[in-house]
Amino acid sequence: MNVTELHRIDRTVKQWLQTSRNFILAKMNENLNVAEKSSRKDLVTNVDKENEKLLISKIRTFAPDSQILGEEGFGDQIRQTKGWVWVVDPIDGTMNFVKQRDHFAIMIALYVDGQGVLGYIYDVINDQLFSGGPEIGVFQNDERLAAPKNIGLRDGLVSLSGPMVIHDRFNFQKVAETSSGLRIYGSAGIEITHLLKGEIVAYVSYLKPWDFGAGKILAESLGLAVSTVDGQALDMLSSDFVMVATVQAQQDILPIIGSNV
Amino acid sequence: MNVTELHRIDRTVKQWLQTSRNFILAKMNENLNVAEKSSRKDLVTNVDKENEKLLISKIRTFAPDSQILGEEGFGDQIRQTKGWVWVVDPIDGTMNFVKQRDHFAIMIALYVDGQGVLGYIYDVINDQLFSGGPEIGVFQNDERLAAPKNIGLRDGLVSLSGPMVIHDRFNFQKVAETSSGLRIYGSAGIEITHLLKGEIVAYVSYLKPWDFGAGKILAESLGLAVSTVDGQALDMLSSDFVMVATVQAQQDILPIIGSNV
Numbered sequence: 297m298n299v300t301e302l303h304r305i306d307r308t309v310k311q312w313l314q315t316s317r318n319f320i321l322a323k324m325n326e327n328l329n330v331a332e333k334s335s336r337k338d339l340v341t342n343v344d345k346e347n348e349k350l351l352i353s354k355i356r357t358f359a360p361d362s363q364i365l366g367e368e369g370f371g372d373q374i375r376q377t378k379g380w381v382w383v384v385d386p387i388d389g390t391m392n393f394v395k396q397r398d399h400f401a402i403m404i405a406l407y408v409d410g411q412g413v414l415g416y417i418y419d420v421i422n423d424q425l426f427s428g429g430p431e432i433g434v435f436q437n438d439e440r441l442a443a444p445k446n447i448g449l450r451d452g453l454v455s456l457s458g459p460m461v462i463h464d465r466f467n468f469q470k471v472a473e474t475s476s477g478l479r480i481y482g483s484a485g486i487e488i489t490h491l492l493k494g495e496i497v498a499y500v501s502y503l504k505p506w507d508f509g510a511g512k513i514l515a516e517s518l519g520l521a522v523s524t525v526d527g528q529a530l531d532m533l534s535s536d537f538v539m540v541a542t543v544q545a546q547q548d549i550l551p552i553i554g555s556n557v
Numbered sequence: 558m559n560v561t562e563l564h565r566i567d568r569t570v571k572q573w574l575q576t577s578r579n580f581i582l583a584k585m586n587e588n589l590n591v592a593e594k595s596s597r598k599d600l601v602t603n604v605d606k607e608n609e610k611l612l613i614s615k616i617r618t619f620a621p622d623s624q625i626l627g628e629e630g631f632g633d634q635i636r637q638t639k640g641w642v643w644v645v646d647p648i649d650g651t652m653n654f655v656k657q658r659d660h661f662a663i664m665i666a667l668y669v670d671g672q673g674v675l676g677y678i679y680d681v682i683n684d685q686l687f688s689g690g691p692e693i694g695v696f697q698n699d700e701r702l703a704a705p706k707n708i709g710l711r712d713g714l715v716s717l718s719g720p721m722v723i724h725d726r727f728n729f730q731k732v733a734e735t736s737s738g739l740r741i742y743g744s745a746g747i748e749i750t751h752l753l754k755g756e757i758v759a760y761v762s763y764l765k766p767w768d769f770g771a772g773k774i775l776a777e778s779l780g781l782a783v784s785t786v787d788g789q790a791l792d793m794l795s796s797d798f799v800m801v802a803t804v805q806a807q808q809d810i811l812p813i814i815g816s817n818v
Contacts, residue, residue: 337738391738395714396756453656458739462722462730469723477598477652478719480741495657 297413302432306414309404312354313418313425316347316402320387320420330394339390344368347386351404355382365533367506374533377410383509383532388417389483397421401485405509407532415513417485426489430517434492443519444494449548452497453477455487460501466525466537467556468500471549485511491540492518498541498549500525508538521546526557558674563693567675570665573615574679574686577608577663581648581681591655600651605629608647612665616643626794628767635794638671644770644793649678650744658682662746666770668793676774678746687750691778695753704780705755710809713758714738716748721762727786727798728817729761732810746772752801753779759802759810761786769799782807787818 320343329342348368355364362380364371374381382404387393389400402418417426426441428434434441454475461468461478472478479496481487487499488511501507509532512522524530525537527550537557539546581604590603609629616625623641625632635642643665648654650661663679678687687702689695695702715736722729722739733739740757742748748760749772762768770793773783785791786798788811798818800807 391714395737396751396754398756453652453743458722458733461719462733462739472719472723476656477743478723478741479743480739482714482738482740490657493657495659 297408297431299431302414302429305406306427306432308358309406309414309416310425310427312351313402313404313416315354316351316386317418317420317423319347319350320402324397328394337391339394340368341387341390341394343393344387344390345370347402348384351384351386351402355384365505365509367504377407377532379409381407381410381532383407383506385485385506385509388485388507392482392486399481399486400483401489403485403506403510405513407509407513410532412513412516415510415517417489417510417514419486419489424489426492426514428517429513434514434517436489436493441492441518444491444497444542446519446542446544447494447497448542448544449475449497449552451476452542452545453479453495454545455479455481455490455496455499457501465556466500466553471498471500471552474548474552484508488515488540491515491520497545498539500537500539500541500549502535503538504535505532508540511540515540519543525553526550558669558692560692563675563690566667567688567693569619570667570675570677571686571688573612574663574665574677576615577612577647578679578681578684580611581608581663585658589655598652600655601629602648602651602655604654605648605651606631608663609645612645612647612663616645626766626770628765638668638793640670642668642671642793644668644767646746646767646770649746649768653743653747660742660747661744662750664746664767664771666774668770668774671793673774673777676771676778678750678771678775680747680750685750687753687775689778690774695775695778697750697754702753702779705752705758705803707780707803707805708755708758709803709805710736710758710813712737713803713806714740714756715806716740716742716751716757716760716762718762726817727761727814732759732761732813735809735813745769749776749801752776752781758806759800761798761800761802761810763796764799765796766793769801772801776801780804786814787811 366384385403393400404416406414484507627645646664654661665677667675675690745768
């Protein structure tokens with residue numbers, strides 16, 4: 297895809313995101329309809345669902361031949377990644393959305409023939425949009441981001457799944473203690489924006505495709521390593537234990553996890 | 558102290574905080590001089606020290622008969638709390654300051670004869686000042702904050718010290734799992750601002766007087782419970798395991814901690 301075409305798509309997606317943000321902000325003045333999905337800690341609201349429908353309808357009009365993978369199930373059943381595949385998370389960090397009314401993100405990704413082309417993480421309340429891809433670079437709003445410094449585990453802060461730390465999954469307690477400190481923000485999208493800004497050096501959690509679809513594109517475009525927890529390539533259609541890290545922090549963490557996978 | 562006098566002090570402290578914020582922002586463009594205090598995870602920088610000197614000099618000029626308790630040791634040795642006692646933390650969350658250049662706070666508190674009168678937590682980068690006290694109310698910048706809802710542990714997010722979760726101190730792993738989710742932000746001041754806004758329902762960590770001095774005043778002014786981890790009154794001159802929580806969350810957490818103190 298040429299750069300002119302990429303910029304045309306980029307401008308269009310940013311318009312959708314503005315519409316979507318305004319929709320969410322308006323809905324936050326009303327009572328939320330909150331339901332549990334797999335557990336009391338896995339929530340969905342009417343706003344997640346309505347926002348996914350809104351974004352999918354925009355995509356269908358703009359690029360009708362696309363496949364769409366949406367968290368709330370209003371997209372397609374996808375079995376192969378040929379052609380254009382959009383990945384949509386209408387509200388990432390729904391628990392934060394419900395309990396904090398802050399620290400959640402809209403995320404959209406575009407893959408073409410399995411390759412990440414454009415990614416978007418939009419911190420709605422703070423109006424910070426992280427966008428871009430390997431061809432056009434990565435931006436925070438209008439400011440181009442430089443690659444984060446390649447800092448190792450010992451000299452950086454890490455973000456790990458809270459339950460996985462508590463149960464010491466993958467030797468995570470040692471990962472946390474080796475680092476300069478543990479942080480937990482509660483939204484994969486928000487955690488990855490901290491990585492893009494160089495504020496943390498690694499993030500590891502169990503993620504579904506819509507949790508990492510956009511972040512993978514943005515992180516890799518800035519030279520960060522994105523893999524499974526044991527350093528293997530990610531399948532963009534599968535859920536997995538995912539590590540996003542500086543190259544050095546990834547190399548520091550893999551031996552600590554070692555045979556605990 | 559009458560309300561006119563409180564407002565005069567309030568306006569003055571806010572001027573110091575603006576000066577102090579500008580000083581820190583200017584210094585962030587220079588190289589930091591970072592040193593370890595008790596461990597590699599307990600940092601101090603030249604900016605912590607210089608900002609404490611700046612604030613203490615303001616206080617000495619404004620209220621020369623005061624005692625001053627400062628984190629970096631440029632204040633007084635305080636043995637009793639009679640009269641005016643100022644508590645100063647020039648940069649709370651120094652690790653965040655060094656590694657993230659964000660998510661840290663300037664904190665100032667004024668106690669008179671041991672009673673909290675005015676507290677200030679200033680999120681420097683995001684320019685959000687939490688200020689006030691029992692007489693004049695609590696504000697986020699110019700907006701008065703209402704008391705947070707009295708939400709229990711199960712229905713709210715909690716913030717706990719990362720190392721204490723890892724070592725399951727005080728049965729903290731069960732506290733986290735009983736809650737709706739664990740968050741860790743890495744600055745006592747910032748954690749307490751999340752409580753003031755109702756975004757989390759409890760925060761527990763080992764804190765020194767300058768870590769909780771301002772937060773205790775602001776939290777209690779909004780009806781939150783501030784105590785030691787086993788529900789006892791805090792001594793404002795002593796370090797302790799401190800819990801700041803909604804009344805309901807405190808009641809939910811105390812039996813989980815139970816005999817583990």
